[in-house]
Amino acid sequence: MNAPLPNIRPEERLTAVASEHAVLGALMGDNDCFDRIGDLRAEHFTLGDHRAIFAEIERQLSAGKPADAITVFERLQAAGHGAGDLGYLSALVQNTPGAVSVARHAAIVRERAIRRALVSLGQEISDEARTSAEDAPVLVDHATSRLEEIAHARVRKEPTHVAQGLIEHAKTLAARETEGVLAISTGFRDVDGLLNGGLRPGELVVVAARPKMGKTAFALNVAAYVARTHPVAVLSQEMPKSQLHDRNIAAVGRIPLPHILNPRNMLPDEWERMSQAVGVLEKLNLWLDDEGGLRLLDVRMKAKLVKRKAGLSVLVIDYLQLMEGEGDNRNAQIEKITRGLKALALELGITIILLSQLNRQLEQRPNKRPMPSDLRDSGAIEQDADVVIFLYRDEVYHPDTDDKGICEVDVALNRQGQSGRVALNYIGAQTKFETLASGWHPSVPKRQAPPSRGFE
Secondary structure, X not given: OOOOOOOOOHHHHHHHHHHHHHHHHHHHHOHHHHHHOOOOXXXXXXXXXXXXXHHHHHHHHHOOOOOOHHHHHHHHHHOOOOOOOHHHHHHHHHOOOOOOOHHHHHHHHHHHHHHHHHHHHHHHHHHHHHHOOOOHHHHHHXXXXXXXXXXXXXXXOOOOOOOOOHHHHHHHHHHHHHHOOOOEOOOOHHHHHHOOOOEOOOOEEEEEEOOOOOHHHHHHHHHHHHOOOOOEEEEEOOOOHHHHHHHHHHHHHOOOHHHHHOHHHOOHHHHHHHHHHHHHHOOOOEEEEOOOOOOHHHHHHHHHHHHHHHOOOEEXXXXXXXXXXXXXXXXXXXXXXXXXXXXXXXXXXXXXXXXEEEOHHHHHOOOOOOOHHHEOOOXXXXXXXXXXXXXXXXXXXXXXXXXXXXXXXXXXXXXXXXXXXXXXXXXXXXXXXEEOXXXXXXXXXXXXXXXXXXXX
């Protein structure tokens, strides 16, 4: 057999190899126990011969063929791999007590593999830190990326019978009746109505609009409201923290933003409201970050950092098209980003509100209200999102509209509820949204007169 790998303590190697013996023997003795080993892979084994034996067992079972000591030996010999001999493979089967404890031994093999990977990574990081010409931030990025890969080497979830966990879920249903819907309110009654109560853990909520529609203001308004009772983080790639503070003070204090930017225009009562707004904002569980050009890894690290420090319920990202991605083209990059953000929402049990731009082709239509096909760069946005919300202000395109000061909130996609449109009052000077009185209906776009040909 192969020589032991370096950097493994004798007692650790003994435990790992013994568990590898037990797993391989159990698999060849009872092929049906393969479904008990979780996400065990060939690279998790300590010895090269064991990796080859496991890979061959996996290949035969995947092809629907039996994998016992004789068939595995024959296939390895035919492939020119001298992994052990027939006597060794037979001994693995004979000396294994059976498939009863295969899951426990598989977990030990996987655990030892992760520990070896951590030791190896530590040596690589040390070597790179001493010899690499790369800048320190680049080295840190490389290290965190490899650490993330190791962290993902966890046991795969297995399907469970419907009866498992059903009693606990029934208790959740009862809690919904007595305690109300287990969702976080956005602060806007009508929007919550369409979202069945508000924001839910594990959901990716996309808020999309053309420029000047108020999507950043909408997201900040929601963030400030939620942060009264739940921890919220806002990752702004477009505005520095100072501008986010200005907007929050304007919205909470109901002060025109131009007055915040030029305090010489502030009225006496506005100074008082500004002081009160600052007092409200500093008590919020709100975290701000203004680093630009974020990658998916950056978002993951920042979200986990806030989660460790203060817990995290809602993460706002402004905005998708400013993020950097990996892939051959922008569509592929966006697809990886949205899929990764959805996975992050599930992993951390948070709601992610992702702001997004819309395609410019929208501007060429007579009716410029957004639709799902207007989502920019990739159809994956629509596929990965649990909720897609479009914002539209008719006065941006029609200054003489009857809907001045109105922002249409169109819940175009909602996997857990209904779609529909509601309206909010938008006070642009204060970057503030408010719930509108009921009874609103969208105005009919005014028809433009045809261009004159120079004669009646």
